[in-house]
Amino acid sequence: MNYTSFLALALVAFPLTNAANAVERSKSEDVIISRPGVLPSAVLEMTDEPGKWFKDPKSGGSLVVIKPGQAVLIKMTDTNTDHTITSLLWQPGAANFPVDQERPSNASVTQTFDKPGLYVFTCKVHPYMLGAVVVDDPTTEGLDIGAEIQLVTGAKVPTTSDIAKKLLRTFFIGTTPALWRDYRTPNWEVKLPDLPINLAGSVLKLSALNFSEPNALLQPQIPGVGEVWVDTQFEGVSGKTKHGTATQIDASNWTIKQKVKGVEQNMNNPHNMWTDATYKYIYQTEWFDKRLTTFDRASGKVYNTQVVGQNPSHAMSNPLNGMLYVALNGEDRVLKLSPGEFPTALGNINTGPHTGPHGHHITDDGKYMITPNALASSVTIVDLASEQATEIPTGGVIPIAAWSDMDHKAYVANLLGTPPKMLSSLTVIDIDGKKKIKDIDLAENYDPISGEHKGEAYGLGPIQTPVSPDGKYVVSANFLSTTITILDTKTDKVVKSLPCEPGCHGVNFGLKKGGGYYAYVASKFANDLLVVDMDKLDIAGRILLVDPKDGQITGNYGMGGQGVLPLPLADAGMLAPTLKLVGTGKLSPEVEGWLTLVTQQQRGN
C-alpha cells in the first residue's frame, strides 16, 4: 500500500523563509520603506485527478503541515473548469475564517493560519474535493488537530466526537486511492500510519482510526430487466490524461458489456447520463469540464462532444417532448437541447443568482423541473411550458439532488444538513404550491458525540435521493455514515438503514424481472454496485464494476461510481414515450425485447 502522503506528513521538516527577514536589515532599515506581503509556506493545487483534488506539489498528498502564522496558497492548476475554495471545517475563533469563494472561478487564495489545529477545504461544486491544512505548534507533542472543529453547517463539535472521526476517516480514505475499497481483494484494510495526533492535550495515534472489513460480492438472485449504466468516474484509461468511463452492465446476468472511455475526446470525469426515447443515444455530462458527450448506447461509439458551460452535472429529458435539460453546476442555468445524435442548444433557463444547480429532476408528467441549488440554500421550480422559474429558499447546506413523485412532492438532499438543528436532512417541497413543506432529519437516531445510533434514522450526508417508481419510498445514498436510508413516504420516517460503501453517492431505480424494482447504488471510493431489492428492503447484490478483460484501464479499477442510469427507465411516466414506440421500427430488437419483460404493474397500470 502506498503511504506517500502520510510519510510526507510525518517527514515535513518545516523549512521556511521568513518573509520579514528577507529584507536585509543592516543598512537598509531606513532606506527600504516597502514591506513584504505573505510568502506561502505550502501550496495546495486543485486538480481534476481523482483523490488528488487538492494536491501538495511536494508530497502529492492532500494534506500540508505548517506552523502558526504561516500561510498556504490554494490555487487551481490542472483543471478544465471553475471551482470554489471553501472551508468545510476550521478551528473555532481562527482569524480570517471561514474562507468561502461565493461563486466558482479560477481564483486562488493565500490564507494565513494563526490557530493550531485542523482545517479542511472543499469545493461547493464538487463537495468531495478535499484538502487539509494542519497548523502544528512544534512545541506540543504530535500533530495538533485542536480541541474542537467548527463545521460549515454551524455545528461546533469536539475532535474526539464520532462525527469528527467520521470526517477524518472520510478525508483520509477519499484522498488516498490506495485506501479505496477494492472488491478484487479479500479484505478492505484501512491502515493509517502510527502518527501521533494531539486532540487538545490527549495524544493518540492516527492508526486508532484503522479498521478492516471482508469484501464479499453477491450475485442478485432475481435478474433485472435491460441494463444498468454506471459512471465509473475515476477509472484511469490509457491514452487519456483525464479520468473516467461509463460502465454498461447487462442486468439479465450481471456481467459488464463494455466501458465507454472517450479516449479521442479525452472524456473528463463523466458524472451523470440520460438517454432519448429510443434508447439509441446516451448523453454524458463531464462534470469537471464544460462538455456534454453523446455516444451510441449499443456500440459505445462517441458521436460528438460539445461545450455546454461550466460543470455540466446532470442531464434529464422531458417525457412530453424529449427535450434534454442539462444542469450547469458552475453557473446559474439549465441548458435546454434538442434530442438526437447531435443535441442542439435551444435556450437557457435561469435558476437564479449564484444558484449552481446540480441534480435536477423533471416530474414524470413533464410539467415541472426542480433544481437543487448547490451554491444557494434553495431550489428552483421551473414550469417547463412557460419556462417561468421560482426560487424557493430552503435553508439547507449544499442542496445537491432532488426527485419528485407523481403527486408533485419533491425530496431534496441537503448534503450538509439544515442548520441549526439538523446535521443531515431532506427538504420536502410542494411543487404545485411552490413552497417548502418541511425538513426531515435523516440522522434523528444518531448521537454525533458518542456515535450511538439506536433506530433506523442513521443517514449522514445524503447525495442522491430518488423516489421509488411506485411512490412508496425514498432511497438516499449517504456518504458520511456510508449508509443507504429508506424512507417511507407515507410517514416520512426512515424505516431502514443499510450499509453502503465509502463515498456512497448515486442511486436510481431499475426494473426487477417479474415485477418490482431494484435500487442501484454507486459509490465513489469502492468498485462495486449495490443492488437493493425494494420488495425486501435489503441488499440483494454487490456487483463488481471492474472488467478484467479490458486492457485499456490503467488504474482506479471500477472506482468512482456516481451517476446511475438503468434502462428501461423505471418511472412509468418516463417509460411511457418508449413504450409508445414498440412496433414502430424505431426501437432496436434488443430494446423491444426488454420491453416485453415489463409487467403491467411496472407500466403504471
Place this chain on the structure above:
Amino acid sequence: MTRTRPQCGLSLFLALSLTWPGALLAASAASAGDQHLITLKASAMPSGQLAYEMVSHKVKSSTGKESDLTERYASGPTIPGPTLVMKEGDAAEVTLQHGIDDAQLPVSIHVHGVHYKIDSDGTMKLLNGVADEAAFPGRPYTYKWTAAPGTAGTWAYHDHAFGNPMLGAEDKGLFGTLIINPASGKVPALIDGKVVDVDLADIKREFILWMHETTFWGQELNHIIEGGKEIPLWTNPTVGARLGEKVRFHVIGIGTAFHTFHLHAHRWIEAGTVGGAVDTVNVGPISRTSFVVKAGEGVGPGDWHYHCHVIQHMQSGMMGDFKVVE
C-alpha cells in the same frame, strides 16, 4: 556568437542578415554595449512552488572593465525571479542550471523582447524543430540574447518546458523580469503636470508587480543602497517611497486572467500617447506596462492603495499599498 560574425566576408554577412534580419542589428549592437554573463538556477521553494534564483551575474563593459553584480540579488529562489537589467546595445549569455530536486524533467528560459537565434528560444524540439533548449539535471543550457536598439522596455522571461513541453511551469512560479533600459538613459514621464524626460539615474526605486491569477507578486529594486539591491516582497506587498521621489513601476501579467491595474491618486502617461494621462492599465498574460510617477505628487503622503480593478480579483485580495512617507 555575434562577435565572430565580422570574420565572415561582407557578402556572406549580408546574405546572413537577409535570411535572418536580426543578425545585422544584433551584431552592431553587441559591439557597442556591455556583455552580461549570467547564471540562473531553477529551484523549488519551501512551499513546493518553483522559482528562479541568481547564481552569478558578471558584466564586462565595452571598455573591458569587469564587475560582479551577484551581491545585488536576493539569495535563494524568489517569485518573481531575479530582475535582470540591461540596456539597449548590451548582450547576454544566460546559463540555466537545473536545481529542482527529485525532478528529471527539463526546465528552460523563454525570453520576451530581446533578439536571439532559434537555439535560444527556450522551448523543446517538439515546438521549435531544432533542439531541446532546456536544462536537465547536471546539464545546464546557455541562451544568448541581444538587447538590440528598439528592444527597450520591461519584458518577461519564463519556463517553457517543465512538466509540459508545450506550456512549461510558469504557473508554478518560474517567471522573472528583464528590464532593457533605453540607450538614451532617459524615459518620458508625467512629472508635476508636464511630460518630461527623466534621467534613469534619478530614479531611486523600482517596483515590480506581477499579476498572477488573483495575486500580486512583488519586488523592489532599490538604487539608494550602494550597488543597488533587489528585495523580494512576495504577495500583495506594501511598496514604499519618500514624498517626491521618482519611482518606476513595472506591472506584468502572467497566467490566464486579464486584469486592470489601478493605483490611487497617481497618474502616468499612457504608452504610445503624447502625454495622455491614465491611472489604470489593462494587463493580460505576459502583457506589461512600465511607468514613472513622482511619489505623492499633488496629493501628499499616505497609504495609497493599488489593486486589480476586476471585482472578483479584488474580492480575492488582489491589492496592496503604495506607502508614501515624508
